Amino acid sequence: MVEQARAGQIRGVKLRQAVLDATMAQVEAVGIDEVRIAEVAAAAGVHETSIYRRWKTLPRLLADALVSRTEAEVPIPDTGSVRTDLVWFTTALARFVATPTGSAMVRGVVLHGGDPEVADVRQEYWRRRLAVAEDIVRRGQARGEVDTDADPALVVLSLGGLIHIHATHLGRDLTPAEIDKAVRMIVDGIAARPE
Amino acid sequence: MVEQARAGQIRGVKLRQAVLDATMAQVEAVGIDEVRIAEVAAAAGVHETSIYRRWKTLPRLLADALVSRTEAEVPIPDTGSVRTDLVWFTTALARFVATPTGSAMVRGVVLHGGDPEVADVRQEYWRRRLAVAEDIVRRGQARGEVDTDADPALVVLSLGGLIHIHATHLGRDLTPAEIDKAVRMIVDGIAARPE
Numbered sequence: 001m002v003e004q005a006r007a008g009q010i011r012g013v014k015l016r017q018a019v020l021d022a023t024m025a026q027v028e029a030v031g032i033d034e035v036r037i038a039e040v041a042a043a044a045g046v047h048e049t050s051i052y053r054r055w056k057t058l059p060r061l062l063a064d065a066l067v068s069r070t071e072a073e074v075p076i077p078d079t080g081s082v083r084t085d086l087v088w089f090t091t092a093l094a095r096f097v098a099t100p101t102g103s104a105m106v107r108g109v110v111l112h113g114g115d116p117e118v119a120d121v122r123q124e125y126w127r128r129r130l131a132v133a134e135d136i137v138r139r140g141q142a143r144g145e146v147d148t149d150a151d152p153a154l155v156v157l158s159l160g161g162l163i164h165i166h167a168t169h170l171g172r173d174l175t176p177a178e179i180d181k182a183v184r185m186i187v188d189g190i191a192a193r194p195e
Numbered sequence: 196m197v198e199q200a201r202a203g204q205i206r207g208v209k210l211r212q213a214v215l216d217a218t219m220a221q222v223e224a225v226g227i228d229e230v231r232i233a234e235v236a237a238a239a240g241v242h243e244t245s246i247y248r249r250w251k252t253l254p255r256l257l258a259d260a261l262v263s264r265t266e267a268e269v270p271i272p273d274t275g276s277v278r279t280d281l282v283w284f285t286t287a288l289a290r291f292v293a294t295p296t297g298s299a300m301v302r303g304v305v306l307h308g309g310d311p312e313v314a315d316v317r318q319e320y321w322r323r324r325l326a327v328a329e330d331i332v333r334r335g336q337a338r339g340e341v342d343t344d345a346d347p348a349l350v351v352l353s354l355g356g357l358i359h360i361h362a363t364h365l366g367r368d369l370t371p372a373e374i375d376k377a378v379r380m381i382v383d384g385i386a387a388r389p390e
Contacts, residue, residue: 106364126364154357154377161356162349169301169321169359182349189384 010046018044019051023065024101032104035062066105067125070096076132082140086183089133090159094174097167106167130156137190150190158186205241213239214246218260219296227299230257261300262320265291271327277335281378284328285354289369292362301362325351332385345385353381 010018022044026035037058041048055061074096077088096102105125134152141148162182166174174182205213217239221230232253236243250256269291272283291297300320329347336343357377361369369377 123364123366126360150380151376154373154380157360158353158357158377158380161358161360162353163356164364165321165352165356165359168363169318171318178349181346182353185345185349185353185381185384187384189380189382 011050015044015046015050016054019046019054019061020065020068023061024069027062027065027101027104032062032100037061063125066101069101070105070125070129073099073101074129076135078136078139080143082136082145083183083187085136085139086155086159086187087180089136090163090174090179090183091176093160094163094179097163098173103167106164126160130160140190144192146187146190147192155186155190159183206245210239210241210245211249214241214249214256215260215263218256219264222257222260222296222299227257227295232256258320261296264296265300265320265324268294268296269324271330273331273334275338277331277340278378278382280331280334281350281354281382282375284331285358285369285374285378286371288355289358289374292358293368298362301359321355325355335385339387341382341385342387350381350385354378 019040022040023035025043026040035058037048037051040061041051051061055064074089074092077085079085079088097106131153133156137146137150137152137155140146141150141152159182163174166172214235217235218230220238221235230253232246233243235256236246246256250259269284269287272280274280274283292301326348328351332341332345332347332350335341336345336347354377358369361367
């Protein structure tokens with residue numbers, strides 16, 4: 001036993017989860033620009049100092065909360081078909097990007113600030129977030145559905161890029177028909193070719 | 196003759212070009228966040244009021260200057276091969292996005308602000324900028340190189356999206372080898388199929 005827990009004060013994994021949940025609740029209630037550490041601490045039932053000790057700054061707390069939430073909300077399917085899996089993944093990502101959390105993650109509102117460590121968190125987030133989806137392509141290669149020369153990262157980044165450019169630069173979401181068409185184009189481009 | 200030109204005072208097309216050139220010179224000299232209308236006016240040799248009359252606000256002036264510059268810097272090739280044309284286009288766009296002007300255009304630094312008219316300018320800019328590249332795909336369809344079902348906008352947005360997601364979320368540029376691979380994947384995905 002390293003340390004004795006004090007009565008009425010949560011810590012460790014429980015503290016982390018309570019604070020992240022309270023942070024996301026605040027994001028949803030008041031908008032990401034209005035979240036304050038004092039209010040998060042009160043809602044989570046922890047001391048403000050516990051938050052500062054663990055996360056140091058508000059942007060880092062927000063980054064951690066957003067990353068955790070996103071990982072829960074964009075599942076990676078495994079249906080046995082690359083095309084179906086990619087349509088599912090792209091649809092889930094597009095839906096997430098249309099939520100306030102997803103929109104903040106894409107536009108990098110708070111996370112974009114002057115803090116380079118926060119910029120790193122955000123870039124690392126997207127690398128991880130997209131990298132897990134590469135398994136969809138690798139499984140297709142293992143099944144002989146996808147050409148072994150195909151680049152899983154490129155496939156995922158192309159679909160992710162489409163969603164991002166729509167959200168940030170065209171100001172609208174992709175329709176289901178557009179997602180279907182995009183996936184078909186990419187899947188045709190990476191299909192295993194007869195020798 | 197609608198109006199008499201006053202001596203020593205440029206106007207019309209000449210005024211517009213002088214002001215846009217002075218704006219871009221300021222962007223390059225001091226950075227986009229430090230551009231001031233008074234200094235642009237002095238450098239262009241026009242009255243500040245002429246700038247306010249025509250552009251109303253600094254963000255709109257910057258948007259107009261950036262759009263004009265970009266249109267000059269990302270040419271649309273026509274080599275007779277969709278693949279070669281798309282590699283050229285994507286390379287030019289990636290190179291532009293790596294410049295201070297391009298970076299500002301992608302991140303929307305100034306252009307993102309509260310002014311909805313400016314957000315519209317930026318979205319309209321990307322729509323126009325990418326739409327002209329759709330001709331690459333359409334010419335390929337006319338030559339029988341590209342499937343008639345292929346969606347030219349989707350092709351261009353996929354390549355543009357790849358560049359954007361790299362610049363904004365992964366914090367790095369695409370390499371020439373990556374551009375080549377991406378174009379090959381897309382071109383294979385839209386190739387005309389034998390019946």
